[in-house]
Amino acid sequence: MSNQWLEREKWFDASEVEVRTGINRRDFLKFCTGVAATLGLSGNAGLAIAEAVTNKQRPPVIWLSGQECTGCTESLLRSYHPTVEQLVLELISLEYSETLSAAAGHQVEENRRRAMEQYKGQYVLVVEGSIPTKDGGIYCKVADKTFLHHVEETAAGAAAVIAIGSCASWGGIPSSGPNPTGAVGVPQVVTDRPLVTVPGCPPNPYNFLATVLHLLTFGKLPALDEKLRPKFAYSRLIHENCERRAHFDAGRFALEFGDAGHRQGWCLYKLGCKGPETYANCPQILFGDVGSGSWPVGTGHPCFGCTEQGVGFTKAIHALAHVKNVEPPAHFPRIEEEQGRGVSAGTAAFAGALGGLAVGAGAMAVRDMRKEEATAQKSDKAEG
Amino acid sequence: MKRREFLLAAGGAALATVSGGAAARDNRPVLPHAIGMLYDSTLCIGCKACVAACKRANEMPPETEMKDWAVDLSPKTLNVIKAYVDGSGLAKDHESNGYAFVKRHCMHCVDAGCVSVCPVQAMRKDQTSGVVSHHPEACIGCRYCVMACPYDVPKFDIHNAFGQIHKCQFCNHRLAEGKVPACVEVCPTGASLFGSREQMLAEAQRRVALQEGEPYDYPRLTLDAPYRHKKEAPIYQQHIFGEKEGGGTQVLHISGVPYQKLGLPQLPERSYAAMSETVQHTLYDGMMLPGAILAGLLFVARRNSGDHSDDE
Amino acid sequence: MSAYKPLGGRLATLPVILGSLVAMVALYYMAQRFMHGLGSVANINQGYPWGIWVVYDVVVGTGFACGGYALALAVYAANRGQYHPLIRPALLASLFGYTLGGFSAFFDMGRWWQAYNIFLPWHMNLNSVMLEVGLCVTAYILVLWVEFSPTLLTQLRQRGLLRWVNRFMFVFIAIGMLLPTMHQSSLGSLLIAAGYKVSPLWQTPLLPALFLLSALAMGFSIVLFEGALSTWSFRRPSESHLLAPLSQVMVALLVAYLLLRGVDLTLRGAWGPAFAGDLKGNMFWLEQLLFAVPLFVLASKQRRSRSSWLFIGGVAMLLAGSLYRFNAFLVGWNPGGNFHYFPSIPEIIVSLGMIAIEVVGYLIIVKKLPVLHSADHAKAAA
Secondary structure, eight states, X not given: OHHHHHHHHHHOOOHHHHHHHOOOHHHHHHHXXXXXXXXXXXXXXXXXXXXXXXXXXXXXXXXXXXXXXXXXXXXXXXXXXTTHXXXXXXXXXXXXXXXXXXXXXXXXXXXXXXXHHHTTTTOEEEEESBEEOGGGGTTSEETTEEHHHHHHHHHHTOSEEEEEHHHHHHOTGGGSTTOTTOEEOHHHHOOSSOEEEEOSXXXXXXXXXXXXHHHHHHSSOOOBXXXXXXXXXXXXXXXXXXXXXXXXXXTOBOXXXXXXXHHTTOBOGGGTOOGGGOBOOHHHHOSTTSOTTOSHHHHTOOOOOTTSTTTTTXXXXXXXXXXXXXXXXXXXXXXXXXXXXXXXXXXXXXXXHHHHHHHHHHHHHHHHHHHHHHHHHHHHHHHO | OXXXXXXXXXXXXXXXXXHHTOXXXXXXXXXXXXXXXXXXXXXXXXXXXXXXXXXXXXXXXXXXXXXXXXXXXXXXXXXXXXXXXXXXXXXXXXSSSXXXXXXXXXXXXXXXXXXXXXXXXXXXXXXXXXXXXXXXXXXXXXXXXXXXXTTOOOEEOTXXXXXXXXXXXXTHHHHHTTOOOHHHHHOSSSSEEEEEHXXXXXXXXXXXXXXXXXXXXXXXXXXXXXXXXXXXXXXXXXXXXXXXXXXXXXXXXXXXXXXXXXTOOOOOSSOHHHHHHHHHHHHHGGGHHHHHHHHHHHHHHHHHHTTXXXXX | OOOEEXXXXXXXXXXXXXXXXXXXXXXXXXXXXXXXXXXXXXXXXXXXXXXXXXXXXXXXXXXXXXXHHHHHXXXXXXXXXXXXHHHHHHHHHHHHHHHHHHHHHHHHOTTGGGGGGGGOTTTOOTTOHHHHHHHHHHHHHHHHHHHHHHHHHHHHTOHHHHHHHHHTHXXXXXXXXXXXXXXXXXXXXXXXXXXXXXXXXXXXXXXXXXXXXXXHHHHHHHHHHHHHHHHHHTTOOOOHHHHHHHHHHHXXXXXXXXXXXXHHHHHHTOOGGGGSOSHHHXXXXXXXXXXXXXXXXXXXXXXXXXXXXXXXXXXXXHHHHHHHHHIIIIITBOOSSEEOOOOOHHHHHHHHHHHHHHHHHHHHHHHHSSOEEOHHHHHXXX
16 A cells, blocks of 8 residues: 555656645645545545646636625635635636636626636536525526526536535525525526535535545545435534533533533533534534634534524524434334343253153153052952 | 031121221322422433433442343333334334334332332332332342332342342432432433422323424423423324323323333223232231131131040 | 151152252252342343242242141031041141242342341331231241141150140141131232233232132142152052042032133133133143143042042142142233243252252151051041
8 A cells, every 4th residue: 555655656746736726745635635534535535636636627617606695605715724715726717706706797707608618518516605586586686697597507518516505505594484585505496417515504615625626536426415415524413423422421411501511511402402413524524724622512502503404594593403313213222122031942951851750750650550559459359 | 616607607707897897999199299200202302311310310330231221121220211113213203114212210100009019118108209219128129019010110139149129219319409300300301301290290281282383382300490492292192191090100101102102001090009909908907807717717626626636 | 546657767768869969959059049149040030020939939839838728627627537647748748838938938038138027017018918928928837837846746755845735726727727818819919919910811809719729729639649649659558538538629629710710701801812822821721721630530439539540630730720820920921021031940940959858858757757647547547
């Protein structure tokens, strides 16, 4: 393994990336390996990613923003090891982004149109924000066209679509009741393109980056769950890896913010933590690159389930979570558990032997008694 | 006295005793200040916090045989959460393809069998709170309470040369300190609720009457504690287990799946203690029947033993 | 008239040696039980708190030991003096059965060092059937010893004491007839409090009556059994002429028992489980069959007069009574949940050891003490 690693390292030339991104080779490889780890892949995959990244043919990306707060872009920009905005912007060819494009107005719209034609069937579409559908989608317009129209038009020529954030994934905050704009997520609008959703409010930028790099490296989307979320990030309940789980198991719960239990870092379930019904890898990869404990539960706030449709922005923040890790209940005694020792071959043989002995002895006694009776009768007759 | 006369006399005495002295023993009434607990299976999330808290509060050792969790109540485990699972086991509180939890510990019967059968009053029912408690210093270890408990609660530590009966005592050491039972204190959802039996029964009746999906403000700890949470009501079984079963219990159960699926037995309303004591007191009330028989036997024995005594 | 004579002869016979060996092994396991707890020897568990140490040694064992009781009723209450020769051996068997039953109850007691609590008035729970059984059995063991004491006192030549004991013997005889009536019925009552755990085939308010009848039946049949057996094994003259009329009483008892059982099951509508075809149902029918065999054997005068048939009838009836008790306590027992119980080999050996002690003791005592009626007397009475 190590030989292969060395060989490939020699063969692998990152100088172009170094120039392009201003990251040194060592940090770059570290980054790729980190992404591979997020994806749950091996170190070799890290190299594969590095190879893909160094490919001069950067994939064109069109980034559309609808009903959103730009939180997804903001959190992505605040990713550090290394400065991801640099990496992403240099790795990919960002053809259109309302937040990041230097150009504006007709110029940038023009560029999008050109990119769509030039890279038809090859570009990646990233959608941020929900799509209003009520009244023909008039509640969100860009360049005099509804956002709904933009998404449908751009998705038609996209190689793959990534819905970033909960709004794009299922509607998010804008879709909360009474949902005045009829906001929906990308999956409700785009049904005929490869689609991945990266929910979260905001989503963990590394989940997004890992998805993009998976796409770059392997030319396909990562394995997805039934809600189109990449499994590497969304297959486990927060509850399963929560650093406060031991307190849950031991029945140590914070009852109020700032009470003794809360100050001691006890479980936040009673405060409404949605960890038990929310699938995300927050406890494993944390958030915001500022060290341990840097995620909502780590800071003492109950998870509110932002990655989970029907939980985040739907359930009251302090309502109790439905505990999903017991469905089906695996580690519970059943109502009727097998208990005690029944008859074994040994005991059966022993008891049987005893019974046989008794029956045999009885039978012999009876036979003997009969004999005696017979002789007695004979002697009686003889006497008589 | 001829044999026939003797038999007639004895029979007559028996009849007189039966009809005169002992009337059938009725179920004991619920004590006016009886405490209670309500276990709502639909609220239970199976976190087993109560199991852990019970171990701590009662200083019970961990399970070590076979599994590190108790498969049932045992001499080491006074409180256990069990799961009913059917099919895929995914839908909570559904009988088919669903699952439900049940918390098992002493039900603190209104008319407790264990109290009735214990020969040495090692099982006692507190005449104020109604807590059924065990007192090992009196116990002889006959395990009749284990036989007579309809819920299989008392457990004798048979693997200990100097073992004893272990059972839930309603955390009466905590109650004395003004605390609630440990299992109730830690319950995150209020699935275990503490209060007077009257309150618990009323609360159970309110919940059972809820329509499916109706929001309900579920209390935690006790009815008047400040900790409550809103939840939509599930479909409850239209029956409160423990209201009448076996003369009633002070721990009440409500659930979304039939109680028998949760391992709770179907019991007649008349307590077994009442049945047993009726038979026993009919025969032994004031020792009149045995006394009458003894008188007859003394008479015939004195008369008949002369004929063929052993002493010559 | 010294009609009772020690049998004499060699003590160290093969049965005695074998029995002693079994008893030794049993005592070893019993020591284990006292060192490591009941569960280290017996297979009892939380669903089956009472194993064969209670059900065989106490419940069935004292049923076997009802010979003294049954005969006492026949001799004194029914004034059938001709059975008197059978009384001493029956009394001896009862003495052993009950004493060892009491001992078994003691070593099966989880907290044996506090056993005396049952005799302390401030501990007594008068509602408890167990209290009745405990006190009554203890009292009866004492009574049995007193009843048996003349045999000992004769041998020890304590004439003064013997006369004094005999003067008040009728009191003990009367109490000795009352106490088994009480506790043998109570052994059945024990189960009433267990409610649904006992199959409806056996759970009935008539349990005390049925247990009393089964005690009498077992009592009389043990007399038949022991009579036939001692005639055969000690080569003594047949006691059939004494035993045969007894069997008529047994027929009456059996008919009464079966009638009561049938009526009870019908009135409670509890026949269903009998036809379930499972262990409980099959054991129920086996039990009834065993009750029917002695009825068949003893109903005929010709069979009644032959000791081999009496032996078969006696054994069948003993088995019937035992099976009834086993069924009520163990086979028909379902504590809910998924509990299993079958005695472990050491557990069976301990029970065997109790039987062995009983047999060895009996064999030794009849050879050393005037227990068996002299053969001449038996002939003369014929």
